[in-house]
Amino acid sequence: MTALDASSRIAADTSMASPDRRRRPLTPGRVLSYAALVLVAVCYLFPLAFLLNTALKSSEAFFADPGAVVTSPQWGNFADAWVQGNFGAYLLNSVLYTVGAAAVGTAVSLFLAFPVARSYVAHPRLWNALFVVLLFLPNALITQFQLLLRLGLYNTQIGYIAIMAAGVGIGPILLAGYIKSIPVELDEAAAVDGCGYWRYLMTFVIPMARPALATVFILQAIGVWNDIILATILLPDPAKSPISLGLYAFKGTYTNDWPLLAAATMIVAAPLLAAYVFLQRYLVGGVVGSVKG
Amino acid sequence: MSTYPFSGRKGLRISVGAGASVLAVFALVPAVAVFVISFTDIRGLPGIPIQFVGFENYERFFSAAKLGYNLNALQNTLVYAVASTVVINVFALGIAVLLNGRLRGRTFTRALVFLPTILGVTVIGLIWSLFFNPSAGPAATIWSWFGADSAFFGDPALALSLVIFVQIWAGLGVAVVIYLAGLQAIPEELYEAAALDGADGWKRLRLVTIPLLAPSVTANVLLAIVGSLQSYQLAYVLTGPNNPATQLLSLAIFAQAFGGSTTSGMGQSQGYAATISVIQFFIVGIASLLVMWYLRRREARL
Numbered sequence: 001m002t003a004l005d006a007s008s009r010i011a012a013d014t015s016m017a018s019p020d021r022r023r024r025p026l027t028p029g030r031v032l033s034y035a036a037l038v039l040v041a042v043c044y045l046f047p048l049a050f051l052l053n054t055a056l057k058s059s060e061a062f063f064a065d066p067g068a069v070v071t072s073p074q075w076g077n078f079a080d081a082w083v084q085g086n087f088g089a090y091l092l093n094s095v096l097y098t099v100g101a102a103a104v105g106t107a108v109s110l111f112l113a114f115p116v117a118r119s120y121v122a123h124p125r126l127w128n129a130l131f132v133v134l135l136f137l138p139n140a141l142i143t144q145f146q147l148l149l150r151l152g153l154y155n156t157q158i159g160y161i162a163i164m165a166a167g168v169g170i171g172p173i174l175l176a177g178y179i180k181s182i183p184v185e186l187d188e189a190a191a192v193d194g195c196g197y198w199r200y201l202m203t204f205v206i207p208m209a210r211p212a213l214a215t216v217f218i219l220q221a222i223g224v225w226n227d228i229i230l231a232t233i234l235l236p237d238p239a240k241s242p243i244s245l246g247l248y249a250f251k252g253t254y255t256n257d258w259p260l261l262a263a264a265t266m267i268v269a270a271p272l273l274a275a276y277v278f279l280q281r282y283l284v285g286g287v288v289g290s291v292k293g
Numbered sequence: 294m295s296t297y298p299f300s301g302r303k304g305l306r307i308s309v310g311a312g313a314s315v316l317a318v319f320a321l322v323p324a325v326a327v328f329v330i331s332f333t334d335i336r337g338l339p340g341i342p343i344q345f346v347g348f349e350n351y352e353r354f355f356s357a358a359k360l361g362y363n364l365n366a367l368q369n370t371l372v373y374a375v376a377s378t379v380v381i382n383v384f385a386l387g388i389a390v391l392l393n394g395r396l397r398g399r400t401f402t403r404a405l406v407f408l409p410t411i412l413g414v415t416v417i418g419l420i421w422s423l424f425f426n427p428s429a430g431p432a433a434t435i436w437s438w439f440g441a442d443s444a445f446f447g448d449p450a451l452a453l454s455l456v457i458f459v460q461i462w463a464g465l466g467v468a469v470v471i472y473l474a475g476l477q478a479i480p481e482e483l484y485e486a487a488a489l490d491g492a493d494g495w496k497r498l499r500l501v502t503i504p505l506l507a508p509s510v511t512a513n514v515l516l517a518i519v520g521s522l523q524s525y526q527l528a529y530v531l532t533g534p535n536n537p538a539t540q541l542l543s544l545a546i547f548a549q550a551f552g553g554s555t556t557s558g559m560g561q562s563q564g565y566a567a568t569i570s571v572i573q574f575f576i577v578g579i580a581s582l583l584v585m586w587y588l589r590r591r592e593a594r595l
Contacts, residue, residue: 226413
């Protein structure tokens with residue numbers, strides 16, 4: 001269980017960039033490496049740049065020459081897309097679903113991972129096996145739909161949040177691995193001082209496991225934010241659509257108005273891009289940790 | 294193994310109980326129920342009596358009326374899984390080796406390659422729909438240089454390849470990051486020793502890097518296979534749920550159960566769709582066990 005040293009290794013890797021600054025001789029091999037690096041970067045930057053470029057064009061300018069770099073940016077496209085796509089309401093829905101489901105899911109992961117990692121519950125091995133089984137469940141779209149239908153939670157926001165929260169994925173495994181790196185003696189010392197289980201979990205484990213909790217929360221939040229199929233099935237009412245579904249519906253309506261579509265796509269992508277700048281380290285560490293764990 | 298040091302067990306019981314209930318009700322019960330309802334004629338409306346029909350749904354999957362549709366979906370799924378797994382792993386290994394070298398801008402490039410992981414299928418789908426839009430996109434321009442034109446996602450001969458291309462573009466990041474972590478765990482001394490023995494760059498890659506990277510290869514191949522056998526959101530967003538050219542097995546589950554559109558399909562036989570789910574589950578299970586067995590055996594030999 002190396003979620004911890006995986007993320008620190010990533011951290012070390014990012015900070016390694018600074019001592020590289022001294023000049024190295026430019027050999028043909030290095031020129032080739034740089035050419036490959038630029039090629040990779042272009043493959044990822046160009047589609048995004050084209051999206052932004054399109055989002056800033058008027059329809060006429062786009063169809064006259066789609067590839068031309070924008071000369072008179074139409075910032076109004078964003079306002080139009082925002083209003084016509086009703087993205088304000090969808091954004092609120094998405095924030096509610098994402099925060100709600102990821103918070104519940106992370107709490108579930110913690111409630112189970114801590115006692116299992118410490119063997120405070122009977123049959124910890126069985127629980128660990130269950131954590132793995134959670135990763136290999138069959139496609140349960142139909143039964144999740146049937147469950148909500150029968151519980152009277154179909155087309156309700158709370159039902160959708162419950163289903164998304166239960167998709168904890170790698171969470172319990174990641175957290176259990178991290179918690180094992182917290183010394184057991186701390187539990188004992190706190191217990192001797194009269195601290196109860198619940199208070200210990202809330203006031204000691206949560207602050208100490210914060211990096212792992214953040215990773216688990218973020219990984220699940222990305223899944224919820226980007227979900228489209230379960231939202232399609234479980235929330236037929238368009239007023240309850242998350243932003244991913246709102247964007248998909250928008251695409252259906254404005255099929256060929258590419259500047260407007262591109263602006264809408266930028267609106268949906270912008271919060272993710274902004275968050276990515278800050279969260280990249282947790283994410284990368286989380287992915288690596290989840291594989292090693 | 295430690296003994297429980299706290300005095301009361303109430304907090305423990307309540308929190309474990311709450312966590313376990315959420316998982317049991319909303320994740321485990323639906324997963325197990327898939328197997329049960331695959332033997333029924335359950336429908337998408339409540340109040341209609343449910344009957345056990347034995348293996349009828351399974352017979353239907355292989356019946357003459359459905360076999361063509363299902364074999365097409367199965368074939369597309371396999372092409373999709375094999376092509377994306379192989380290409381993702383080859384490219385990811387190359388990019389990881391590149392990013393592991395001391396190049397300026399590698400942290401930035403790594404962040405770029407990983408970016409699609411968070412963008413989600415809808416945004417990725419729109420980015421590439423725009424790129425490949427037949428009337429006015431960069432791809433249409435490139436095609437026109439060769440005097441050709443194409444409907445891209447609308448062209449049955451090309452649609453699946455393009456969806457696979459987008460899947461590769463989106464899936465590279467995770468694989469690169471896993472390979473990078475594996476590369477950084479290889480001790481520098483091994484390369485120095487290999488260099489002393491006169492091994493050039495290519496030989497060092499083949500004789501030191503790749504063998505020591507075997508666990509990462511196993512993880513990546515497995516992730517890519519399981520992921521691509523089950524993924525369908527990209528195909529759904531890029532080409533719709535009922536396009537024969539990109540019909541995948543998991544998309545067929547969705548299309549059969551819910552009619553492929555948001556509102557219709559309430560009367561559909563979801564028992565039959567659950568049957569496809571079960572068949573897919575076994576295909577994914579068998580494929581991953583075979584691949585794991587093969588790669589583990591290779592790991593042991595290296």
